Amino acid sequence: MMRGGTIRLLIWVSSAFCLIFGSLGFDPVDNFLIDCGSSTNQTVSNRVFLADGSYSAVLSPPQKIIAKINSNSNSNSSSSIDSAVFQTALIFTEASSYTFPISKQGRHWVRLYFSPFVHNSYNMSQAKFSVSAQTFTLLKDYQIEGGFIIKEYILNVTSSSLVLTFTPSSNSFAFVNALEVVLLPDELIPEGARAIGSKETEQSLSQLALETVWRVNMGNKTVSPQNDTLWRFWDSDYSYLKYEGVATYVSKPEAVKFSASPTKYIAPSSVYGTATMLDTTKETRMNANLTWNFDVEHGFKYLVRFHFCDMMSKPADTVIFKVFINDLSVSDSLDLKNLTSNVLGRPYFMDVIMRASDNPTMNISVGPYSTDGAYIYPITFLNGLEIMKISNSRSSLDVSLSNSSKMKLGVIVGLTVGVFLAIVLAIVLFLFYRRRGQAHAIHxxxxxxxxxxxxxxxxxxxxxxxxxxxxxxxxxxxxxxxxxxxxxxxxxxxxxxxxxxxxxxxxxxxxxxxxxxxxxxxxxxxxxxxxxxxxxxxxxxxxxxxxxxxxxxxxxxxxxYMENGSLKNHLYSSDLPRLSWRKRLEICVGAAKGLHYLHTSSEKTIIHRDVKSANILLDENLMVKVADFGLSKTGPEIDQTHVSTAVKGSFGYLDPEYLTRQQLTEKSDVYSFGVVMFEVLCGRPVIDPSLPREEVSLVEWAMKRHQNGQLEEIVDPRLAGQVKPDTLRKFGDVAAKCLAERGVDRPSVGDVLWNLEFVLQLEGNEGRSDHASHVNDLETSTVSAAELSMGSVGDIAGVSMSKVFAQMVREEMR
Missing domain, CATH: 3.30.200.20 (Phosphorylase Kinase; domain 1)
Structure with missing residues (x-):
């Protein structure tokens, strides 16, 4: 899930690189693509990211440190996806600025690419820095937890140049892997929009900056950048939909008919041609709403853009519905046919500015129109949605600056109230203990x-x-x-x-x-x-x-407490709802992110040492959390290659190099994770003595089938018809690389994460209907604690050295 203020495109950026501006009808005069820290240009599917040295005239000061991922990591990553611009980074040890000459004034995109890795004495996960452009603060004391992040901003450039400045925080440094500065079509961002929930009825945007927080395509369909004229990624709405049971999905991109306004620059036909629609097959749903939930940073106003396109109504049908943001009405009666001149398939979009709120969640709802309590035929749907944060009065898009003044006031008020309460409490305690003197000894x-x-x-x-x-x-x-x-x-x-x-x-x-x-x-x-x-x-x-x-x-x-127990239970237990293939991929991605954080977030690598499906837990929303750190060890010193330690872990998951040499490295976790990946694919234990001899060991059996090109024969039968051949092949390749005999031949967890995100993108969205069924099963079935117990599917007797707790979760993620 993305956090407010961040577009987590992750693997999808590889698709963004596949765009050819001219062939899609958009050729901006300002089009700066920079592969930061690289000494050579990178041509990626006809898009040229220029070497950082090519911009030496506009980078000040020119001193810089070029960091490169080691060649082993390069080979593992680039073999599957074109991540060339993430292989290098520019590190700033002092405030440094890019100055871009601007040929045409107007709205420009600024995209910043971040993918932390370790180079010499620089662990980029520990970098802390600020970024500003013109007079706007884009990031303040920003630190990346891990993974791959793209931050996207929209600035109205009114001068002949754009200055982008990176400023390290005290005793730290800054970095960036790649960046883009691109002119936008004039019609993309309005001069102003109608404000709701505030005293203003209209608000100008001409002097303000924007940050894209969410860009979502309805219809349970992801839209990749190569299908968008402006190389935007549109996430599927499925994971944000509050009540999936009231929704149905429609896809008819061929029915979209663009006119003079809006054009395909506003959104492509792949967005306007798909919709999430209120399912009216049951009468009880005819007065329901479709609702999506999004995390946002409180204290900011947001530009919210709704995309609509009627593709299926009949001439006699009424297409009027209500639109809400939180509890505020955007429209009590949106008459779409009237707004599109009754032309079927003509797109329409609506912009509103949502007031600043202390609510960290924004709920978007559309519902059927009613009059006098009677519901007109409820054709209710939404095609797409964009949520953009608006810079505040301090010209900032960073939440830390937004709250600074409130924090100061809060400190003053808090101290005053605190002193008063302390005095009152002291008096109360004095009287209380005076009356309870007989309990002094116990006290x-x-x-x-x-x-x-x-x-x-x-x-x-x-x-x-x-x-x-x-x-x-x-x-x-x-x-x-x-x-x-x-x-x-x-x-x-x-x-x-x-x-x-x-x-x-x-x-x-x-x-x-x-x-x-x-x-x-x-x-x-x-x-x-x-x-x-x-x-x-x-x-x-x-x-x-x-x-x-x-x-x-x-x-x-x-x-x-994790409500849905362990991945192990869900893979093996016949009493629990099955996990779809897509959900299994998402679980692998989440676990890889957790391990990547362990390996890169501190000066020394933290080696988990007991990675297994029993230690990968699922909360009430099936979000993944890696657990059990009782066997964890800090990694080797900079001048060492491994940690010499007694062998601990779980049988079947142990790195053979660690087992024979007692030399522990972060690649030992990678090996164990490869075992988990095959567990996920095959849906069976790592050791099963009840099977024929050649199948007892999951690793040996799966690796042999992989080498013979027979992976489809070992896929979990419950996944029949769900796994695409190219997805299966890629997933098997990644797992096999993790299981290389020598640690030096295995990819890093970061590379595994890249590849898994790519597999998830290859898979598309077809598997999500199965996940929906799984969620519904979880919601409607009653599963006892005993049924979810990790003990119900035990490890092979005597070989598991750390079988942790199951079913743990809290209501909110940290």
Whole structure:
């Protein structure tokens, strides 16, 4: 999912490079494409990204550091997708500016490409910097968690040049992989638009900057850049649709009839020719709304563009419906036939400016029109949607600047209120304890326990963790209350460390509680490692630590609760709804993002060391989180190639090089992930003694079939008819590379992520209907904790060294 203010095009940028401006009828006079940090031009499908040196006259100061991904990574990445412009980066150790000569004043796109990697002493995931253009702040103290990101801005250039400045934050540096500055068609962005939810009825946009936050095509269809005249990517609306059960999808791009306005520059026929439509096959749905949810950054106004095109109504049909943003009406009666002169297939778009709000979610709804309580035949649909953030009064598009003044005021108010409350509380406590003097001895003992907790000490006062690094320490009594004194009815998993229970805290937060068993061989070492590791991480694809307890010889770790358990259970359990092929690909992508963050987010690589399907968990929305860091290790020093350590992990997933030489590297995680990929494809355990001898080992069986070109014979039978041949071939190639005997021959997790995103793009959207069925099954079925228990499908007896908790989630992602 994309965060507000960011277009996460990821693998789709490879498709963007395939555009030929002239052949599509758009040839901008300002068209700067730069492969930053490269010493040679990169010709990518007739688009030429010029070497950074070609722009030396406009880069000031000219000093720069050119960073390149090592040749091994290059080969793995470029073999499958054309990611040439991501192979290099320009690193700025001081404020530096590009100055672009502008031939024609007007709206220009500024696209910034970021793909962090490690080069010498520069770990780009740790870069922190700001970017400005003209008088606008585009990014402020920005830091990329990982993955591949494109930021897209729209600026109205009213001078003969455009200056783009990169400024490193204190004690840090800046970087960029590629950038574009391209003139836009005049009609694309309006001078102003109607404002809703504010005192203004109209607002001018001529002096403001925009940032594309969401660009979505309805109809459950992704539109790739090569199908858009202006090389835009349009994401499918499926994952944003709130109630999929009330929707049906229509695709008739051949019915679209462009006129003088709007032109194909506003949106291509592949957008106007698809729609998500209210399903009226059931009468109970005739008064429902179609609603999509989008994350946005509060405190900003947004330009929201609706795209409509009636492709299927009859002459006698009425096409009038209501349009809402959140609880505000955009139109009570949008008469589409009247607006398009009753021409079937003629596109129409509508721009409105949404007021600034503190709501982090924007809900877009269309619903049937009614009069006097009677519903006219409810032809209700939407073809496309764009949401663009508008720069604020500080000429900023960055949320940190937007909230700075509010934060200052909040600090002042907070301090004032805090002092007042502290005085009142002190008086109340004084009176309370004066009346409860007889409980002084008990009270003193409690104070000692809490003091130790704040200092990260055990019950004897011995320090285990730094209080500045570790989260909340829970009293044992609170955990016993949350788990009904570790009731077996709340047991959701058993692993090498101990049992895992579902718990509910007093504020109704669901948690997973992992309680160390007294006889556990992993014990204190794994307990300490997992807490220290998890305390460093905050990533949407890594499970979050909530707290811990080390009271009365107990070793307990508390995590967020994952509603849908483990990937392993969903692959093997016949009692759970099946995962579609597309959903399996999305899960692989999410897990790869989590591992990529571990490998690149700190000075030293964090090696997970126990990557397996049981440690890949799914929340209530089937979003992926990698779990169980009890065996994790920090990677080698800069002058070392590996970490020498005793072999730990799970049988069937172990890197053979690590197993035989006891030399651990991040490529050991890559090997384990390759095993998971074949699990996902085949839907069977890594070791299954019940099968014929040649099929007992999943890795040996799958690799042999891959080498013989027989992958289609080992695909999970439940995926019959879902997997495209080219997708299957590419997915198998990536998994096979991960399973190379020598670590040096395996791709990095970053390269695996690139390739998986490419596979997902190849797959398209056909598999999403299966996913919808899966979600509906999850929503309508009742699955007990025991059924979702990781213990229901155990590892081979005695070989799993860390089987974690299952079914953990919280209502909001971190």
């Amino acid at each position: 003193s003992k409690t104070e000692d326990v809490m003091a130790n907790a704040e200092e990260g000490k055990d019950t004897n006062g011995t320090a285990m963790f730094s209080a500045s690094k570790i989260g909340y320490r829970f009293p044992l009594a609170a955990i016993q209350e949350a788990t009904e004194n570790f009731s077996e009815n709340l047991l959701i998993g058993v692993g090498g460390f101990g049992k895992v229970y579902k718990g509910v805290l007093r504020d109704n937060t669901k948690v997973a509680v992992k309680r160390g068993a007294p006889q556990s061989k992993q014990g204190v070492a794994e307990f300490r490692t997992e807490i220290e590791m998890l305390s460093q991480f905050r990533h949407r694809h890594l499970v979050s630590l909530i707290g811990y307890c080390d009271e009365k010889d107990e070793l307990i770790i508390i995590y967020e």
